[in-house]
Every structure is written in C-alpha cells, then in structure tokens.
Amino acid sequence: MIKDRILNKIKSIRHSYAHLPHYFFKRNSPESVYFYTFHKCASTLFSDYVLKNVTDLHNMDYALQLYTGKRNPEKKLNFRKNGFIYGPIRISAGVQGPEGETLVKPATEHDFIRDKVALFFIRDPRDILVSSYYSFGFTHDLSQVQTIREIQEEKRKGIREMTLDEYVVDAADHQIDFFRTLYDLSITCERSVILRYEDMINDFDGFAEQLRRYVAIDADAMQNIYQRSRPREAEDSTSHRRSGQVEGFRAKLEEGTIQAVNKKLANTLALFGYKA
Numbered sequence: 595m596i597k598d599r600i601l602n603k604i605k606s607i608r609h610s611y612a613h614l615p616h617y618f619f620k621r622n623s624p625e626s627v628y629f630y631t632f633h634k635c636a637s638t639l640f641s642d643y644v645l646k647n648v649t650d651l652h653n654m655d656y657a658l659q660l661y662t663g664k665r666n667p668e669k670k671l672n673f674r675k676n677g678f679i680y681g682p683i684r685i686s687a688g689v690q691g692p693e694g695e696t697l698v699k700p701a702t703e704h705d706f707i708r709d710k711v712a713l714f715f716i717r718d719p720r721d722i723l724v725s726s727y728y729s730f731g732f733t734h735d736l737s738q739v740q741t742i743r744e745i746q747e748e749k750r751k752g753i754r755e756m757t758l759d760e761y762v763v764d765a766a767d768h769q770i771d772f773f774r775t776l777y778d779l780s781i782t783c784e785r786s787v788i789l790r791y792e793d794m795i796n797d798f799d800g801f802a803e804q805l806r807r808y809v810a811i812d813a814d815a816m817q818n819i820y821q822r823s824r825p826r827e828a829e830d831s832t833s834h835r836r837s838g839q840v841e842g843f844r845a846k847l848e849e850g851t852i853q854a855v856n857k858k859l860a861n862t863l864a865l866f867g868y869k870a
Contacts, residue, residue, distance in 0.1 A: 624650050626674055627809055628707065629681030630779065631715040632772055634725035636791055636823065636838075637682045640715065644819055649810035651679040660692045663739045667692035671700070679809065681713075686772045691745050702775060707783045711808050714780050717791035718868050719769040719859055720843040720852075723762045727753060731761075759851040762843075766858045773862045790866070792840050794823050 629645060631637045645653040659665035673680060680701075689699040700706060730746075731753035737743045753761055780786050787808060793801040798820050805811065811819075825838035844852065856863065856870040863870060 623677035624810075625676055625711055626678040626680065627651060628683060628701065628710050628712045629679060629715065630683045630685055630701075630712060630776060631681070632686040632717070632722060632776075633684050634722045634729060635715060635717040636794070637684055637715075639819075639822055641682050643822060644811075644815075645679050645681055647811060647815040647818075648679050649812060650677075651809065652677060654678045654680050655682070656680065656697050657682060657684060657687070657693050660696060661737050661739065661742060663737075665696075667696045669696075671696060685775050686768075692739065692742060702779060704779070704782045707779050710783055710785070712779070712783045712786040713805070713808060714776055714786060714788045715791070716773070716776065716788060716866060718841065718843070719766070719773060719862060720762070720847075720855055721791075721839075721841065723765055723769060723855070724758065724843045724846050725837075726765065727758050727761045758846060759848050762847060762851060763854050763858070766855050770859065770862055773866065777865060788866075794819075795825060795838075795840050798823075 627648070629640060631640065641655055641658060645655070656665065656671055660667055683697060683701050684693075685698060685702060687693045687698050689695060689702075730749055732750075734746070736746050756764065776788075780788055785808065787804055789801060789804055793804070802811075802816050802819075823838075825840070847855070860870070862868075
C-alpha cells in the first residue's frame, strides 16, 4: 500500500515536470556563456542556428523575445549561472529602447561580465556600415512592437535621405563606440575570446578551434555552420543577407569615402587586425 502510494507520487511528480526542457534536470550543466556581437555581423546565423546547437547549453535569446513582444521590457531579465548560452546580445542596439534598456545596458556593465564566460564576434566595421545602410534603410523587417517599430521607422527615414557614402561616413563614429565597448568588455572578462567574421569565411578551421574554446559543438553542426556561412556568389540587394563577402565595402564605396572612413576608424581597425 505504502509502496503503491510512493510510486503514484513519483508518477505525479514526473507528469508535473514533463513540460520542462531536458537541461532543467541536469545537475552538472556547463557554466552559462554570453555571446556578444553587432548588427549585420552574421548575428542572425548565430541566433537561428549556431547558439541553438551548442552542446548541453540552452539558447536564451532575450533580444528576440523583446523584439517580438513575447517578453515585457519592464521585467528584469534572469541570468542563470549554469545551463544557458545567452545571446545574441547586440551591443549596437545601444542602451535606448526596449532591447537596449532591458538587455544591452545591464549586460554591458563591467561588474556583470567580469566573472562570466563570453564569446565576442566582430566583423570589419566598414562592411558592417555598408550592410547596415541597405538593411536598416530598405530591407529589414519592422517589429510589431510599437515602440521598437517607431525607432526603426525614424532610423529608416533618416537613412533614406542619405547616399550610401554619406551614411557610412556619418555612422562611422557609432561603430567606434560599439567596438570600444566590446573591447573593454573583452579585457574585463578573463574567460573570453574574440571571434572574427573574416576568419569564419577564410580560415574556418582556425575559427572553429577558437569557437570551441569555451563551448562544445559537434562535427555535424560545425559542418552546417560552414555551409550556412558561405557568402553569396551574387549580391541580392532585396535579401536580409545581401552578400556576406569579405571586404565587400571596397566595391561599394567611392575611394574618397574609403579614405575618410579609414582615417576615422584607424585605431579601431588596427586594434582588431583589419587593414586600411
């Protein structure tokens, strides 16, 4: 009788928790990891596939939840010590609006990142600037969340009033700030690595070795990352992923614009190993 009651109790408990994901039950889940990057830096690839295929870590994409209105921006986010990979956290979202105030601002505090494990993913800022012009000005889907949509529409209107070259020169100062924030976080966080988009394209084996420094990804997933990350052979100006070519900015910008932007970004380019 007692045995039957115990068995029934166990079944009841199992049924109550059956909806919870598998990582909830792991007592020894790996320490949580934080993935930082920028807009137009293959962040969609990481959001849609890479972070979802990290072994034994569940991807928590707070930015997507805020963007789609599935999370209340006034509610404080919860970051657990084990079992999760948080991101993408796009530093380029700034600290304004729901994503900036709720996610980026607290996650870019030095005291927050100091004792964490972090991956930082960057791309040549000149390619980011070119891609941002086409994406934010013309092709990027608008959020259904009113406050976010209003910010997007205002930004889009301003971009469409400029040529590509005008925008790139004007927006270069913002890239300097974003890269400086990322660099400061990377040196504050002792257990971190800076990954580059260009290495993912041109030296995938080296990139994979660096990526696996703090996270585990199996061979099949790595092969899929390789396939999904290959640049387009021909540019598609109507697509969210327009090209993906390394140093594509050299074919899109006037020579005078490149010189002006190189001058502005000189310290940033040198710091992260990009040639003028």
